[in-house]
Amino acid sequence: MPHVVLVLVESVNDYLHMLENQGYELILAPTPASRAEAIARHGARIDAVLTRGPLGLQADEMAALPLLRIICVIGAGFEQVDLQAASNQGITVTFGAGANASSVADHAMALLLSVVRGIPQADASIRRNEWVKVRQPSLSGKRMGIIGLGAIGAAIAKRAAHGFDMSIRYHSRQPHPDSPYTYCASVLELAAAVDFLMIATPGGSATHHLVNARVLDALGSEGYLINIARGSVVDTQALISALTAGKIAGAGLDVFEDEPRVPDPLKTLGNVVMTPHVAGQSPDAVEATVQLVVDNLRAFFAGKPVLTPVPLPHPA
Incomplete structure (x- = not known):
């Protein structure tokens, strides 16, 4: 009997043949x-689930899947997966740590360049047959702060430090002793010390509205915010207020609190560049993400340790 995988994501459809080629039966439910x-309909047969952080998997759904043994989350976040319920039922959870780090880091720098250099506005002016030259800040030699120095944060830091000669500071739950970058004990301290604030931390209750009005005030009127992590990390209303009042210079956003709904005020502001949560969607990144799922499933069903386990709480 083939293993049956419930696929809740839609962004990897072009690469699902990689799972089918391994003999898995897929049930698509996007x-x-x-x-x-x-x-x-199929709950009694499903023994694996493929999801992503915002889609998650809840306790009642796990309870309706008596054969479920493993949940594979694509991407770095797993905020809507009920980890306590998974632990209680003895379900293994994996995530896509590092699989799309290069793509997300590239996109983060693209957003930063776009908003700081005013690329969308310059492009639009030419399309209106205008020739408007505006002096915009440079990136070289500036100070970057990164919230979260995991695989994505480290990839952003590498690009900023080696490509743009930026100094790097970071904040994470614990300092990284082997990191060449400067650790800040709080997000507030980090924001006050940098020109560009990058968000690369997981979502969830622990980071909800971590970037609030105080942090934006500390970033200052010449500072820029880039979010390629999760919309929930930023207090959206505080961000809109800061952008409107000129308390920060601009923002580049790939993620939002209530996707796919984006607040109308953000759409009217000229100092914001937005993309629809596509930072990790390069073909290379998606293929690597699905390959990691294949590798985790192969290891799990062979009785071996999975490659990228999510630490689970003790069973309640």
Whole structure:
């Protein structure tokens, strides 16, 4: 009997043949309605789930999947997966640590360049047959702060330090003793010390609204915020207020608190560059992400340790 994988994501469809080639039976359920129907109809056969952080998997859904043994989360975040429920049921959880780090880091720098150098505005002016030259800040030699120095944060730091000669400071739950960068004990301290603040930390309750009005005030009127992590890390209303009042110079956003809904005020501001959560969506990154899922499933069903386990709480 083949292993049955419930696929809740839609962004990797072009690469699902990599799972099928390994003999897995796939049940695709990318919408809330199809998800509920698939669990009700096929729940007794499903032993693996493929999801992503914002989609997650809840305790009641796990309870409806009696054979479920492993949840594979694509991407670095797993904020909507009920880890306590998984632990209680003895379910292994893996995530896509590092698989799309290069793509996300590239996109982070692209957003930074776009908003700091005013690329969208310059492009739009030419399309209006205008020839408007505006002096914009340079990036070289500036100070970058990174919230979260995991695989993505480290990749951003490498590009900024070696490509743009920036000095790097960071904040994370614990300092990295082997890091060449300067550790800041709080996000507030970090924001006050840098020109560009990059968010590369996981979402979830521990980081909810970590970047708030105080942090934005500390970043200052010449500072720029880039978020390629999770929308929940930033207090959206505080960000809109700061951008509107000129308390920060601009923002580059790939993620939002209530995706795919984006607040209308953000759409009207000229100092914001936005993309629809596509930082990790290069072909190379998606293929690497699915390959990591394949490798984790192969290891798990062979009785070997998975490659990228999510630490789980003790069973309750």
